[in-house]
Amino acid sequence: MNQQPIVAHIPGLRRYARALTGDVWTADDLVQDTLERACSRWRLWLAGTDLRAWLFTLMHNLFISQVRQSVTRARLVPTVDVDDVAHELRAPDTSASFAIDLQRCLLRLPEDQRVVILLVTMEEMSYEEVAKVTGVPVGTVMSRLSRARGRMRELLDEPREKPVAGAAQKSETVLRRMK
Amino acid sequence: MTNAMNQDEMHALVDRCQPEAQDQALAALDLTDPQAAETLRAWIRQRAGLHALHRSVLNEPIPASLRYTVGRLAVLQKNMNRSWQQAGIAASVVLAFGVGWISHGHLADHQTPVALAVNGLAQHEFVRQASFAHAVYLPEKRHPVEVTAAEQDHLVQWLSKRLGKPLKVPKLSEQGYELVGGRLLPGDIGARAQFMFQNEQGQRITLYLGAIDPKSEKVAQDETRFRYQSEGSSSSFYWSDQGFGYALTGEVNREKLIALATLVYQQL
Numbered sequence: 001m002n003q004q005p006i007v008a009h010i011p012g013l014r015r016y017a018r019a020l021t022g023d024v025w026t027a028d029d030l031v032q033d034t035l036e037r038a039c040s041r042w043r044l045w046l047a048g049t050d051l052r053a054w055l056f057t058l059m060h061n062l063f064i065s066q067v068r069q070s071v072t073r074a075r076l077v078p079t080v081d082v083d084d085v086a087h088e089l090r091a092p093d094t095s096a097s098f099a100i101d102l103q104r105c106l107l108r109l110p111e112d113q114r115v116v117i118l119l120v121t122m123e124e125m126s127y128e129e130v131a132k133v134t135g136v137p138v139g140t141v142m143s144r145l146s147r148a149r150g151r152m153r154e155l156l157d158e159p160r161e162k163p164v165a166g167a168a169q170k171s172e173t174v175l176r177r178m179k
Numbered sequence: 180m181t182n183a184m185n186q187d188e189m190h191a192l193v194d195r196c197q198p199e200a201q202d203q204a205l206a207a208l209d210l211t212d213p214q215a216a217e218t219l220r221a222w223i224r225q226r227a228g229l230h231a232l233h234r235s236v237l238n239e240p241i242p243a244s245l246r247y248t249v250g251r252l253a254v255l256q257k258n259m260n261r262s263w264q265q266a267g268i269a270a271s272v273v274l275a276f277g278v279g280w281i282s283h284g285h286l287a288d289h290q291t292p293v294a295l296a297v298n299g300l301a302q303h304e305f306v307r308q309a310s311f312a313h314a315v316y317l318p319e320k321r322h323p324v325e326v327t328a329a330e331q332d333h334l335v336q337w338l339s340k341r342l343g344k345p346l347k348v349p350k351l352s353e354q355g356y357e358l359v360g361g362r363l364l365p366g367d368i369g370a371r372a373q374f375m376f377q378n379e380q381g382q383r384i385t386l387y388l389g390a391i392d393p394k395s396e397k398v399a400q401d402e403t404r405f406r407y408q409s410e411g412s413s414s415s416f417y418w419s420d421q422g423f424g425y426a427l428t429g430e431v432n433r434e435k436l437i438a439l440a441t442l443v444y445q446q447l
Contacts, residue, residue, distance in 0.1 A: 005253055005318060006252045006253055007249050007253060008318075010241050010245065011236060011238070011241070012237065014236050015232075015236040015237055018236055019232055019233055028245065031245060032244060032245055032248060035248040035249060035252060036248060038252055039251055042252070098228055099228065099232055099233075102225075102228045102229060103232065106229075117229065118229065120194055121194070121225070121226045121230050122229050122232060124230070127194075146186050149190075149221075149222050152225055153225065
């Protein structure tokens, strides 16, 4: 019996949503929607089953349906984010800039891969739990995880080869053209 | 360690193994399959980074926009965790007499059943809101109150002004509870206030008070009425006095709650 109060799961949901959406407000909106849905579907939750897994499942379904509903808006978020953090990539490779890199690369993953890699690494769920939350077979979880890790590696390596020069030159080019 | 390590094994090594086991596997792989070893190192770095990503969010206070919903869920959860038969408000009990309140209380025995039912609903709603507020702020570590006990004068002045009635903070030290502080909350017809108290064991009780809708409470305006109500693991002792409602809520047994409520009532 999971007696842990529901509030204990909110910080975890907020963090996961932050990583998933890359945006503070979008993330809290997603958490809010998840909690609202939990309220309305409370009777469907079987007391004794894993509350955390249930909440993450609700959030997953909401996230995926929101992504499907507004593909354009979902694509806009990563673009904006990359521009926002571009200047910060000049910083030396501290853990803070690694975190920014990670978030930027996460947002460039397809949603289904992003979900799987986050549930496995950030939330430390077992592959079976991830399969339950996302509603796909374990085999699919594993192949998404492989693709996510492979793609993340490529993306993380990309800016490191030409970290600063590229971005700086690009913006100078733009400025020159504007003259 | 065999030469060929399949992808599933690599994932398992990254996600399920201790660093020592990972180091061992990596040392072996460096000799047999350096490319795989490099991939593994990259994945382990990724995992560590993602595991730590946005960790500060975990320590942020829950935003106000989420609190109310969290409170509703907390109450639903408590009800769910109790046995199904007890869920809901079935445990509501009108006490009124027999618990040392006789000198203060007057049972409204001349009321019609309808008036009693209307009052019952308004009271239930008041207590329900008190329970929500209790459930929401009880677990707060960093921001349990808006104004702390250290600024008690300011707290009382502020809440009295917002509630439109001179308030007093009761002293509950003889039952082992000290004031933590208070906060302002929205109510049906104006502001409500919540005072939080805590004992040495860290157990918290809250006193929730505010004006009651005079329409629903008109029958009992000049009377003091008492009600014990249990919602989830917490229980509340409610009474109204001259248009003002009070609910003392805590995870304590009925006798203790009544003793505390008596103390509060005598001082207000």
